[in-house]
Amino acid sequence: MxxxxxxxxxxxxxKRLYEEKxxxxxxxxxxxxxxxxxxxxxxxxxxxxxxxxxxxxxxxxxxxxxxxxxxxxxxxxxxxxxxxxxxxxxxxxxxxxxxxxxxxxxxxxxxxRDKIVADGITDETFSMQRKGRYVNAAQMNELLQRGGTIVVDMRNHYEYEVGHFANALEVPSDTFRDQLPMAVEMLKGKESENIIMYCTGGIRCEKASAYLLHKGFKNVYHLEGGIINYARQVKEQQLKSEFIGKNFVFDNRLGERITDDVIARCHQCGKQCDTHVNCKNDGCHLLFIQCEECAEKYAGCCSVECKDTIHMPVERQKEIRKGIDKGQNIFNKSKVRLRPGLREKS
The missing domain is CATH 3.30.70.100 (Alpha-Beta Plaits)
Known part of the structure; x- marks a missing residue:
């Protein structure tokens, strides 16, 4: 077996992966x-x-x-x-x-898992059978040119920060379960307007579109295949990309370049930069944006404190980490986790 x-x-x-031919x-x-x-x-x-x-x-x-x-x-x-x-x-x-x-x-x-996307929905009458209408890249661009179209980004802040559709509405929370009711609240009074939802690969915005319909919204669309599929179609069909910057992805790459625009800034010095990294300190691993100069200055760490820690003996590092609740170690809008050496974000 x-x-x-x-x-x-x-x-x-x-090691095996990097040895693959x-x-x-x-x-x-x-x-x-x-x-x-x-x-x-x-x-x-x-x-x-x-x-x-x-x-x-x-x-x-x-x-x-x-x-x-x-x-x-x-x-x-x-x-x-x-x-x-x-x-x-x-x-x-x-x-x-x-x-x-x-x-x-x-x-x-x-x-x-209990769900493929943790949504916090407990209403047993909710169903994924009725969901928003798919739009492809060309249709997305066309709808974006129309007046009155509302574009909603259903990703986390650290994803939105490095790339998004122009004028997209950010739902300021870093958990999808919180974003769903927040989106409904933010869109109150817009129940009859055209609403387009998007996310990285389509899974979150598809569920979000079904949730909005469940809550009484009428004209809900969602981007088929998310930003990943949009970028591919834009390239194949030689369309203008209305998405600017980088698409954050949840693998070792941490980002796909969609356009040359750099719309984010280094969290340590404020220089234009959109490179996400994890703090090199194993007891931290904070996800943040760091430019090359700061990466050298802080040895890939988020702070002087973490930089000092990584040069300690391994046993001392383990002792410091013992019992520490790392929580959701990401730089986000709703729960900013400042470290010495990291500038507060506006």
Whole structure:
């Protein structure tokens, strides 16, 4: 029987990944459909994908599947044929990464969750059967040119900060469960206007569009395949990109360049920069934006305190970290986590 989870250290897996000669394709997909037994579904999926040397992160729940993976190019067609052999997933849209070196993941992790997107919805009458209308890149651009169209970004602040559609409404929270009721409140009185929702790959804005319809909104659209699919269509069809900057992605790359615009600033010195990093201090790992000069000055850390810590003996580092609740270590709008050396954001 196949091992249903990885038993090799992360360090060894990363080493193997960078020693690989064959190119990989980074792809994401999701689909809302009923899964009667998520654990059985998960185990069968793991066996099939492990055999194809697929790496990545996949969530399975009774409401469907959400996946971000990398596939060896020689196995891509086999992977696609297997995925499409699962009836509810036959023909599911596969979002191919725009800016990709194939080094996005180094291990396969498939987890069973209560939901593929934590939404906080407890209303049993809510259903994903009725959702907003899809729009493609050309339709998105057309709607953006119309007066009265409201564009809503359903991503977190640290995603919005480095790239977004012009004039997009930011919902100022970094948890999707909080954003849903906030979006409804912010849009009160706009129930009959055209509302377009978007996110990274489509999974959050699809659920958000269904939630707005559930709450009485009439003309709700959502960007099919999210920013990832939009960027691909813009490139293929030679359209103008109304999305400016970088698209934050949840893998080792931390971002895909969509346009050359740099709309964010270094959190330490304020210089124009949109490079996300994690603090090098293992006891911190704060996600923040850091320019090259500050990366050198602080040795890849978010503060002098963390910089000093990484030069301590390993045992001392462990002692300092012991018992510390790292919480949600990201720089966000709703819960700014300042460190010495980090400038307060406006």
């Amino acid at each position: 196949a091992v249903l989870h990885n038993r090799v250290s992360a360090e060894e897996l990363k 064959e190119p990989r394709t980074t792809v994401s997909f999701y689909h809302y459909f009923e899964i009667q037994n998520p654990l059985d579904f998960r185990n069968e999926l793991y066996k099939q994908l492990e055999a194809l040397k697929v790496f990545g992160r996949i969530y399975v729940a009774k409401e469907g599947i959400n996946a971000q993976i990398s596939v060896p190019q020689s196995h891509y067609e086999t992977f696609k044929n297997y995925l499409y052999s699962i009836e509810p997933l036959n023909g599911v849209r596969l979002n191919i990464a725009v800016d990709d070196d194939g080094k996005s993941f180094w291990v396969l992790k498939i987890k069973v």
